[in-house]
Amino acid sequence: MKIECTIDGKALSLSVNSNKPLSLIxxxxxxxxxxxxxxxxxxxxxxxxxINDEAELSCIIPAFRLxxxxxxxxxxxxxxxxxxxxxxxxxxxxxxxxxNCYASKTLIIESILQELTNNTRIKALGRNNLPxxxxxxxxxxxxxxxxxxxxSLNTCQCMDMSEMMQIVEIALTYRRRKRVRRN
Amino acid sequence: MYEGIRSPVIHTPKTLSEFATIAYRxxxxxxxxxxxxxxxxxxYYPSEIKDGIIDLGSLEELxxxxxxxxxxEIGAMVTASQLLYAGKLVLPxxxxxxxxxxxxxxxxxxxxxxxxxxxxxxxxxxSTTLAVLDAxxxxxxxxGGKVSTHWIPIAKLYDKDGKLLLGSxxxxxxxxxxxxxxxxxxxxxxxxxxxxNTDDCVIxxxxxxxxxxxxxxxxxxxxxxxxxxxxSKDLESKLSGMTLPIHPERVNTLSYELVSELTKMxxxxxxxxxxxxxRIFESFLHDLNAQTLSS
Numbered sequence: 001m002k003i004e005c006t007i008d009g010k011a012l013s014l015s016v017n018s019n020k021p022l023s024l025i026x027x028x029x030x031x032x033x034x035x036x037x038x039x040x041x042x043x044x045x046x047x048x049x050x051i052n053d054e055a056e057l058s059c060i061i062p063a064f065r066l067x068x069x070x071x072x073x074x075x076x077x078x079x080x081x082x083x084x085x086x087x088x089x090x091x092x093x094x095x096x097x098x099x100n101c102y103a104s105k106t107l108i109i110e111s112i113l114q115e116l117t118n119n120t121r122i123k124a125l126g127r128n129n130l131p132x133x134x135x136x137x138x139x140x141x142x143x144x145x146x147x148x149x150x151x152s153l154n155t156c157q158c159m160d161m162s163e164m165m166q167i168v169e170i171a172l173t174y175r176r177r178k179r180v181r182r183n
Numbered sequence: 184m185y186e187g188i189r190s191p192v193i194h195t196p197k198t199l200s201e202f203a204t205i206a207y208r209x210x211x212x213x214x215x216x217x218x219x220x221x222x223x224x225x226x227y228y229p230s231e232i233k234d235g236i237i238d239l240g241s242l243e244e245l246x247x248x249x250x251x252x253x254x255x256e257i258g259a260m261v262t263a264s265q266l267l268y269a270g271k272l273v274l275p276x277x278x279x280x281x282x283x284x285x286x287x288x289x290x291x292x293x294x295x296x297x298x299x300x301x302x303x304x305x306x307x308x309x310s311t312t313l314a315v316l317d318a319x320x321x322x323x324x325x326x327g328g329k330v331s332t333h334w335i336p337i338a339k340l341y342d343k344d345g346k347l348l349l350g351s352x353x354x355x356x357x358x359x360x361x362x363x364x365x366x367x368x369x370x371x372x373x374x375x376x377x378x379x380n381t382d383d384c385v386i387x388x389x390x391x392x393x394x395x396x397x398x399x400x401x402x403x404x405x406x407x408x409x410x411x412x413x414x415s416k417d418l419e420s421k422l423s424g425m426t427l428p429i430h431p432e433r434v435n436t437l438s439y440e441l442v443s444e445l446t447k448m449x450x451x452x453x454x455x456x457x458x459x460x461x462r463i464f465e466s467f468l469h470d471l472n473a474q475t476l477s478s
Contacts, residue, residue, distance in 0.1 A: 017191070
């Protein structure tokens, strides 16, 4: 099957089995080095990619669902300005994920940041967004339970959940400051 | 590509009548909703798929959520994430809680309602909750060129071990219907991840109505993902009509009745799961007592 999609900014036409998982396509056909595991859909959380700007587990996305999709792996994400917020949060806390899960955990944090900072836009569309407990105090309180649920998608035990939460909070502060400056 | 393995043909019907034609021509084709269960199977890839895959992703009529005064109807291809976003006004609280605890947001985007209900050998949070809510599923059976439609209660879609009972014919679950009359007490608890830790997981959903300290319309379902799907009509009727608060000794007796029922009807449930189930059930009754005494 021929699939036209954009991976890390490159428009590609791939000839792959129609049911091949995206994680295997990235590893075997594209030669991406940031996807290093294929758990066969067991949700180890080490194969996160951004598909049309939404974080997804690439091991449960088949090739036929990729037509015209824009896929961003950690390889291109680490060159973006958004990554700087998370990188600075790692530096500020002195805690960094291990090389095995660095890419995935960073993309999960990015997905959480997007959810939190896009909340106003989503609400305007009539959606009750998940990570915020109290709608009126949404700038102040994060729903820690929902964030922990997101973070535990990656099963690597290299970091404590409290350390991860701290990173999310600091990265969120950087992201919000950046938005305020831009506005 | 793996040598000798043909890439499966992907059929993408846009309407249900197109689906019927394809299902008739390719009876062994795999029906693909979200794909999260199918892709987690060991033999999924590489493997030969004879009649190809019918991708339901383009069937717009299965992606609708509609509501009237009496019920809400949810298309089978609505994702867990979309349903949760549909809002507090549309969904019963127990279903919202089930959707929230179902999986992380990243996985919820992938899980479809129909897909989750049609997993052949494992019962997850949605089946448990919808059974408690007395939800109905619209199932279309395709035999030869004929299509027949049936509304089946979710609780009747599975056997006591939680296996799907849709028969050997080609069937498609198209939508579910949830009544908007439900009790004022809801509880949903899921202990352990049902995918990562299937053998220790326990899922319990409970709903009841309270009026003047009396309990009525109790509905309760306990699921051990790959082992049992249990609705205790006996316990439900015992609880319905009880006056609150229930004496702690009675709570204890009822919880052990549940355990004995479970061990009698299902084999393979571990001691840990039984104890978890019992304690969760007890905690609901204690919570009901606490709420009654504090009001």
